[in-house]
Each structure stands twice: as C-alpha cells, then as structure tokens.
Amino acid sequence: MEKREYAEDYPEKTLYIPGPTEVREDVIEEMAQPMFGHRMDRMTDLYTTIVEDTKAFLGTNNDVVILTASGTEFWEASTLNLVDENILVPTCGSFSERHANVAERLGKDVDRLEYEWGDAIKPEDVRDVLESSEKQYDVVATVMNESSTGVRNPIEEIGDVVAEYPETYFVVDAVSALGGDHVDIDAHGIDVIFASSQKAFAMPPGLAVCAVSEEAYSREVGKDSASWYGGFQRTIDYYDRKGQTHSTPAIPVMLAYREQMKHMLEEGHEERSERHREMAEYTRDWAREHFDTFPEAGYESQTVSCIENTQGIDVAATIEGVSEEYDYVFSNGYGSQLGEETFRIGHMGEHDRDSIEKLTDAIEDVAGL
Incomplete structure (x- = not known):
C-alpha cells in the first residue's frame, strides 16, 4: 500500500x-486540555471520577476497569484471566465467531454452540451443553449484540443458566450495546462484561470499559498466569492502591469520557x-x-x-x-x-x-x- x-x-x-x-462537541473539546502526567494527583482525580461514575451509571457493585484499548482487549484478557482449558462460545455471527477464534489462538480448548447467522443464542441450548458435556467449562463467552447480524442475544437468561454452574464464569462481549441497552449486570451473574467507548457510549475511539465480578477477580488471583495488560488483579489492585492505571493511558480521551459521563448520568x-x-x-x-x-x-x-x-x-x-x-x-x-x-x-x-x-x-x- x-x-x-x-x-x-x-x-x-x-x-x-x-x-x-457521533460525539458531542463539548466532549471533543475536552481533549484539547493541556497535557499532564499520568502519575500526578490530577490523574488520580480524573481516573477515580470516570471509574466511579461508570459504576454509578451501570448500577453495578462490580469493579470497573477502563484502559486505553478497544473492547477487543478484553476478549483476550478475559480468556487469559479465566480459562485454564475449556471454553464454550455460542456463535451466531462474525463477532461471536471471532471471540472463539481468539480463544483458539490463545491455545484454549474451544467448543462452539453454532447458530445460523441471524438466529439468536437460546438459554436452553446453553443449559443442554453444560448438562451433557463431560468437560468442565471454565467460561461461557457470549456476545450481547451481534452487530454483524443485528441480533440481541438474551444474555440475562443465559447468565441465569450459567449461574447454576458455580465453577463456570460468564463473559459477555457488549462492545456495541453497553450504554445503549440496559442490562442489570449484578442480577444475572455476569462475571465480565466489556464495551468500547466509540459505540453506544458516544465517545471517540480509544477506551475499553470492563466490569469484573469479585468471583472473576478471585479466579484470576488463584491462577498461575493471566493477561499482563488487562489482568484483573493487576488493574484493580493498582486502582485500589493508586487510583490510576498501571500503564500510561490516553489522557485526552479520558478527559472526554469524564465529560460524556456527565451527560450519561444526567440522562x-x-x-x-x-x-x-x-x-x-x-x-x-x-x-x-x-x-x-x-x-x-x-x-x-x-x-x-x-x-x-x-x-x-x-x-x-x-x-x-x-x-x-x-x-x-x-x-x-x-x-x-x-x-x-x-x-x-x-x-x-x-x-x-x-x-x-x-x-x-x-x-x-x-x-x-
């Protein structure tokens, strides 16, 4: 090229x-502020504000991680953090299939529950697989909004099914839905749910937002290996100690996020x-x-x-x-x-x-x- x-x-x-x-003009303007250091008190004020405001908007008690990345980061990170061997990925379009491909590239044993493109994942099918399989699945990974086909999967009902299997964690790719489609994260056993800032959050690209349950955090702590950049223990512990990210973030985009979250909380x-x-x-x-x-x-x-x-x-x-x-x-x-x-x-x-x-x-x- x-x-x-x-x-x-x-x-x-x-x-x-x-x-x-589309992004609001006042949100874009926030990115033009003078630069400051990512280890200054001002960064702590900024990052703790956007993390806690996101928790308030989503109505969750789970930990929230906001990193410089696309939501794709948490495809990879959640797989590394939670899956020792077996993962079940229902596929019904391009992005759910890609989630399965990511897990395969990371060396995991992937079972697909396959649907025709345009069809939705059914909770009873997930239950059938969990009940009949001789495998112990570490994770069931489901896309909430399959934007390739316009399908909104019933993740609440799927989460209720997975919750019946306490050794299996439920991971939801909500990249193109979270912020525009209400979901009660805590009520439906969703251990990990993540999104990208440039979708329903109406932000410039550049941030990945992820809510992590206490159980998922503990699962990673007990593992021998995990994601370095998107590790739950690494990101959440650093936030608890410092109120910042462990690596230099895209500060201008986080300033824009702070402004946009004001609008989202108001609405x-x-x-x-x-x-x-x-x-x-x-x-x-x-x-x-x-x-x-x-x-x-x-x-x-x-x-x-x-x-x-x-x-x-x-x-x-x-x-x-x-x-x-x-x-x-x-x-x-x-x-x-x-x-x-x-x-x-x-x-x-x-x-x-x-x-x-x-x-x-x-x-x-x-x-x-």
Missing part, C-alpha cells in the same frame, strides 16, 4: 454506522436505553415497510439494525449516494457473506428518532423507494 496523504479538508459526515458514532441508564429502544423500533418499522429485518423475530438489536435487502437495491451505490447528497454514512452488510444481502444502520449514542428519520428519508430518496 502506498502512502495516501491526509488532506485535512474532508467534508463532515454524520455517522450512522455501527461505530464510531440515566434506563432512560438512555429507552431512547435507543425508540430508535430501534422506528428503524425496524421502516425496514419492514420497505425491505425486511434480518434478525430472528424478537431478538433484534437495540443499537444496530441489520436490514435484509429484499428489493435488491445496489447497497454500495446507495451508501455512496446518501453520503454524497446528504453527508450521511450508513453501513453495508458485514463481510462477503452479507455484503449486498443486507445493510446496517447504527442508531446508538447521541442519535434520536428524529435524526434516524433523516437518514431513512435520505435512503428512500437515493434508492427511489
């Missing part, structure tokens, strides 16, 4: 993709979830009027709609036309499997029903619907 010079004169586009998404977790639900319902109603929805009925995502291209429109040309004529950007289907068969609308973060309607109106115009 040859160098392509960054020109700095690109037109501004409104993002309706499954992340990154409230359940209220923010309700706004996302309204956007999702509008988008699905629109999709069914003109196309169809791809996910299994009753399991549709609250943050990303995957729409089946039943009219056979040229998805790539429509995306380009909407971008050129309206400066709105939405997404094609994920990968070669769904590229022209579906398209996706990210209704997350600071969008509302009115802003989503502007996009659907633009799609109708460009596609001649």
